[in-house]
Amino acid sequence: MPATFHNAFPLRSGRVHEVSGPASVSFAAIAGATVRSKGLWVREGWQSEQLNPIALSHFMTPADILIAQTRDQIDSLAVAEEALKDGSVGFVIIEITRPLDLREGRRLQLAAKAGRTTGLCLIPEGMGSNAAETRWNATPLFDPQRKDSTLMRWEINKNKSGTIGAWNVRWDQETRRLHVVPPAGK
Amino acid sequence: MFDGIKKRVVCMWFPRLASDRVLRARPCDGPFILTLKTSNAERIYCLNTEAERRGLHRGMSFADARAFCPDLVSHPARPEQDARFLSVLRRWATRYCPWVGREGADGLVLDVSGSTHLWDGEAAMLDDMRAHAERAGLNIRLGCANTRGAAWALAHYSNDPVDGALEQLPAAALRLDEKVISGLQRLGLRTIGDISTTARAPLARRFGSDLLLRLDQMLGVQPEPITPEAEPPHFGVRMTMSDPIGLLDDVMGVTARLLDPLCKKLKAHEMGARKLSLTLRRVDQGSQQVELRLAAAMRDPLRILPLFERGLGEVDAGFGIDQMRLEATLVEPLMMEQIGATTPRNTPDQLNDLITRIGTRIGLENVQRFLPADSHIPERGFTIAPAAYSTPEGPWVSLRPRPLLLFRPEAIAGVGSTPPERFRWRRMSLTTARVTGPERITPEWWLQDESWHTGLRDYWKVETRQGRRLWLFYTPQNPGWFVQGEFA
Missing domain, CATH: 3.40.1170.60 (MutS, DNA mismatch repair protein, domain I)
Structure with a gap:
């Protein structure tokens, strides 16, 4: 099973992916960390939830992250498209608040392809767009064995160039690596 | 001579x-x-x-x-x-x-x-x-x-402005300190004539060389330069058209022609523009301004020109534009740089251009980056600053676990100073499986902060059976339980 996971996970660059679920921000942080490049995080300015760079430093260097605070989703998409196309940032994370239509999704894909960058949309449950390369659902799991664990369940429920699957993963903060954990009871 | x-x-x-x-x-x-x-x-x-x-x-x-x-x-x-x-x-x-x-x-x-x-x-x-x-x-x-x-x-x-007699003028006309002048008066040397006929050596001994220097400068024995001030360079160019123009391509063309001499002048002074203002005067004497704020100082016309496109697209040309004026309203020193044989793909310039382009859409101050701050208060452990006006800093240290997401404290039901066994948060009923803590954080009394008026906080990391890992705190001085963050 790990072999298929590594086919799917370091997200394919030049494409836009989607993730939903309660652990989607962690998923985005890990996905950004695997790109090992500067990144842009696009979010709408009215949101009161805030990313904490001190915790983010366990995944990547907060200095490499730029944040774009936009007025609405139209602006978010425009900024994301510009950044994806430019290619001077390695990944772009976009927080979505309403479903993308086909045109918007396709434009993001084309922009990512032009800039050879990775895009990741954080979507609310059930707001996926057809243009996405992969769609993930990430939920945190309780880990009875370890304290301070970051055990999560990642399910891939749409994949344009591969199979779907589900894995339990854990991020190691010291080595900054992702470990696939075999499910308990096996 | x-x-x-x-x-x-x-x-x-x-x-x-x-x-x-x-x-x-x-x-x-x-x-x-x-x-x-x-x-x-x-x-x-x-x-x-x-x-x-x-x-x-x-x-x-x-x-x-x-x-x-x-x-x-x-x-x-x-x-x-x-x-x-x-x-x-x-x-x-x-x-x-x-x-x-x-x-x-x-x-x-x-x-x-x-x-x-x-x-x-x-x-x-x-x-x-x-x-x-x-x-x-x-x-x-x-x-x-x-x-x-x-x-x-x-x-x-003197009342005689042209070559008046200097001898009769008071000693104060020598541009000296108050102290030296009163000293001279005490000696009975009231006028310049008196001073110039006195033996020089005792004067120098008594009052220092300054007095004699001033006297010699007045009489022309010692030269005294006049320093003319240089005009500060003006970074502005304008062009008046014989016929009004209105098409976007034409306006961009004129902008390109204005940018060339401006950038040449900036280069000659080793300066870079940070803020540009393009004024378009219409035939009916109305004028419109297009402001361009750049994420970094630059003076390359080919890079600046496309950044104007968005602003110029919004201009209403009316019956036509017959004068355009381009001014660098804010300039910064920008040294010459050696050009290497190979240009890397991801240069900081490219990133700055991206910030500028995004900034023209959402405002340059809305493109931000995190900077570390020195505080134990979780929400003040970092600051958010506009990326165009700050440089990345580090290092980031976290001595204790901190949540990835922070939100405004959300009250939950709970009593006692240890986390509740089961609680409801955001319409989910959660069961506590493991708790870590407490970590006591006291408010910073030297700052007025409304959200900390409940006093001390005991923070707990609560791992629930349902998977969510939350950051709860208890306020012992004002009993209550709140959720403030979520861990990765």
């Missing part, structure tokens, strides 16, 4: 520069003074002739002055604006000769050697200066002599 032309120096003194500047804008016939707070009291900084006639003088306290004349009009002094006004006067004075320097806070000094014949002689030139100053509402006193010191002395202390 060539000695064909004697050096001629004119000293302009504006004895009431500060009050004249204010009175030019709002004339006033009665007594008028400017007040400045010095040594903890409002004192007279400058005054007009009418006020002086009533017995007021500089340095007098404002309260006394008001007691002297009840109908006194006063205004606060603005020395920095006076300095700006003097630099305007300096620019005006270059109409007489190119070599103009400042003389103290209220005077100008002009080296007019060789330029007097353009004004039909010295007397005519001085008359012209006087006439212009009078028309501008300025009190002026002039002195014209062979040296800078003599010209200063004549302007300040």
